[in-house]
Amino acid sequence: MLKKMFAVGLLSLGMVAGGASAVSADEDKDCGDFSTGDEVMQYWNDNNFSAENDPDRLDNDSDGQPCENLTEDWEASEEQESNSEETSESSESAVSNDKDCDSFENHEEVMAFWYENGYDENNDPHDLDRDNDNLPCEVSQSEWDSFVADKEDGSESNSSDEDTSSESDKEASAEQGEEGGELPDTSSNNPLMMLAGLIVSAGAGLFLILKKQLT
Structure with a gap:
């Protein structure tokens, strides 16, 4: 009887130990x-x-x-x-004061901003030309052509005015130079000639006075 009880106890102990080992093996990774x-x-x-x-x-x-x-x-x-996140952050910080189409009140302002910064479909840091047709914020081709023509005509007009002003300054300088130039051959600064001129003038005046008295 005692032997049976001892055998059952050993068997039970073995089963418990085996179960614990299995659980431990299942949990271990x-x-x-x-x-x-x-x-x-x-x-x-x-x-x-x-x-x-x-x-x-x-x-x-x-x-x-x-x-x-x-x-x-x-x-x-x-x-x-x-690295991708850092690149993205760097890219965003590179465009200072980022603009979008809502930042402008009308097409005139958009085109002026686009033209003055020299942007085009390949250089568009503010992404104003999303369809890459070189027209920012969906302005029409006719609007853009007219705007560029006005800008270029204005530049040519300013250049012409500057040339005209320069020519006028040159003419004025030439006239001033002529006024301060040499005296003509008919004039003289000889003292004797000047005295003779005075005597002739005085004689002519005296002749007129005597003539009036006689008459």
Whole structure:
């Protein structure tokens, strides 16, 4: 009787130990239990594992990265996403005071902004020409052609006015030079000639006076 009880006790103890071992084996994970790096990292992060807390021994070299054969690509992907975000942020900050079509009150303002900055379908940092037809904010081709023609005519007119003004200044300078030029050959600055002229003038005046007295 005692032998039977002892045998039953050993059997029960073995079953309990086997069950506990099976449960422990079911809970334990190794890298072969995962298919992708995402699965590994999700399990790792959900359980707050680390190089110092790695009960499943997924991080054999204790560098904080479990199952490196699976997570190597995952880490590279994460770095690419980070670089992509940084590039996007840099791109957004590159366009200061970003404009959109609602920033302008009318087509005239849009075309002036587009023309003055030299934008075109290949250089459109504000994305005003979304269909790449070189017409910002859907202005019509006739509007744009008329605007450009006015701008170019205005530039030519200003250039012509400047040329005319320059020619006028040159003519005025030439006239001033002529006024201060040499005296003609018929004039003289000799003192004797000047005295003779005065005597002739005085004689003519005296002759007129005597003539009036006689008459």
